[in-house]
Amino acid sequence: MKxxxxxLLAALLLLSVTxxxxxxxxxxxxxxxxxEKAVDRxxxxxxPVIDKTGGNDGDSRxxxxxxxxxxxxFIHYKKGxxxxxxxxxxKENKCYDFLGKxxxxxxxxxxxxxxxxxxxxxxxxxxxxxxxxxxxxxxxTSTQLFGTYSVVHDATWDSDAPDGRNEYLFGDxxxxxxxxxxxxxxxxxxxxxxxxxxxxxxxxxxxFPWGNGxxxxxxMDLQNIATHETGHxxxxxxxxxxxxxxxxxxxxxxxxxxxKRTLNTGDIMGIQELYGA
Numbered sequence: 001m002k003x004x005x006x007x008l009l010a011a012l013l014l015l016s017v018t019x020x021x022x023x024x025x026x027x028x029x030x031x032x033x034x035x036e037k038a039v040d041r042x043x044x045x046x047x048p049v050i051d052k053t054g055g056n057d058g059d060s061r062x063x064x065x066x067x068x069x070x071x072x073x074f075i076h077y078k079k080g081x082x083x084x085x086x087x088x089x090x091k092e093n094k095c096y097d098f099l100g101k102x103x104x105x106x107x108x109x110x111x112x113x114x115x116x117x118x119x120x121x122x123x124x125x126x127x128x129x130x131x132x133x134x135x136x137x138x139x140x141t142s143t144q145l146f147g148t149y150s151v152v153h154d155a156t157w158d159s160d161a162p163d164g165r166n167e168y169l170f171g172d173x174x175x176x177x178x179x180x181x182x183x184x185x186x187x188x189x190x191x192x193x194x195x196x197x198x199x200x201x202x203x204x205x206x207x208f209p210w211g212n213g214x215x216x217x218x219x220m221d222l223q224n225i226a227t228h229e230t231g232h233x234x235x236x237x238x239x240x241x242x243x244x245x246x247x248x249x250x251x252x253x254x255x256x257x258x259x260k261r262t263l264n265t266g267d268i269m270g271i272q273e274l275y276g277a
Contacts, residue, residue, distance in 0.1 A: 069198070070188060072099060073159070074232045076180045076225065078208075079252040087240040087251070095244035095266025096273075097237040099184065102192030104235040104274045109147035112166035115155030118206055119170040119222075125212070126222065127151060130168050133226035136261065137234060140268045143275040145234065157203040159183055166200050166233065168226065173205040179253055180204050180225050182232045200233035202226070217256030224260040225253060236270050 075084065112134070116126040127149070134146045155169035162185040173181055186197040204210060204225065213221030231249050232238075238251035245252075248260040248267045263271070 068187070069162075069185060071159070071186075072184045072188065074182045074184070074229070074238060075178055076182075076228060076238075077252055078177050078179055079254040081177045081252065083240055084251075087238075094269070095239060095241075095247045095264070096249065096270030097239060098270070098274070099197075099232075099235050099237055100188050100195060102195040103186065103188055104197060105145070106196040109144045110166055110233075111147045112149050112168065113152045113155055114149055115152050115167065115169040117153055117170065119204070119210055120206075121210060121222070123151065129212075129223040130226045132223050132261070133230050136227050136263060137230055137271055140263055141271050141275040142277060145275060155201075157181070157183065157201045158185070158199070162199040164199065168202045168204070170204045170206050170210070172207060173203060175205075176207055178205055179208055179220055180229050182229045184232055197233070197235055202229040202233070213256040213258045220253070220255060221258050221261070224258050227263075228253070228260045231267065231271075234271065235274050236267070239266075 077084070114127050114130050116123045119126055131149060134149075138145045152167075155165070155167040156163065157167070157169060157171060181203045183201050184197055185199040187195050189195070204220075204222070209219045210222050211219035213219060213224060228248050228250075236249050239247055239249050240251050244250055244266060246259065247264045248262070249270070250260075253260065
């Protein structure tokens, strides 16, 4: 009888060890690229989950909440386009908003590259406009946000995976209503102290003519749009309430518009809340 009992005990121990092995959680971060309609940012404090079904509120975007590196894609529309579905009935109580609680750059200053190819503009004009856009944000906070930039001719808008460079470039985006698109990579969920931005890329849509809105009202002003897109790269969200239409982070723009070149009251309050006055 003792040997039978010993055999049974050994078998139970083996099954117990096997069960434990099966239930060990996978610790490798799951990275699933979101659609180019941006991820859901309405509940930044939710526990990490993956929801590929979308919501029941008319929002058809892929909702992505993985416990690891992920992206948010911002789409900048021309004025007159209907309110994007992901904006919902959102009302801004103050004229600034964030990607999520605690989401900002932890490693500063930010270096970036500019690719002037495909812009139809002189290289000096492109670099001057974009560097002026980054300097505008820097001028309103005590933190040095930006470091140096360099000119390259091989920039890529990294929608599938980050490549370690913060990039400004020109290319075709297949929507005549989309002026520019910015992808921001980082860690957007989990404890707020662990959240951070790690990279961003800006694509200026070549379906629009680009230039200086001060001298030609038929073009998209490069500095104007670059300042708005850089705000996303720093951690600020779009605004859709018409009461905030004078803010740089207002989500619509128009030919010849230059008001977004300089920050408005809400923009300044937002950047200072993130990085200091």
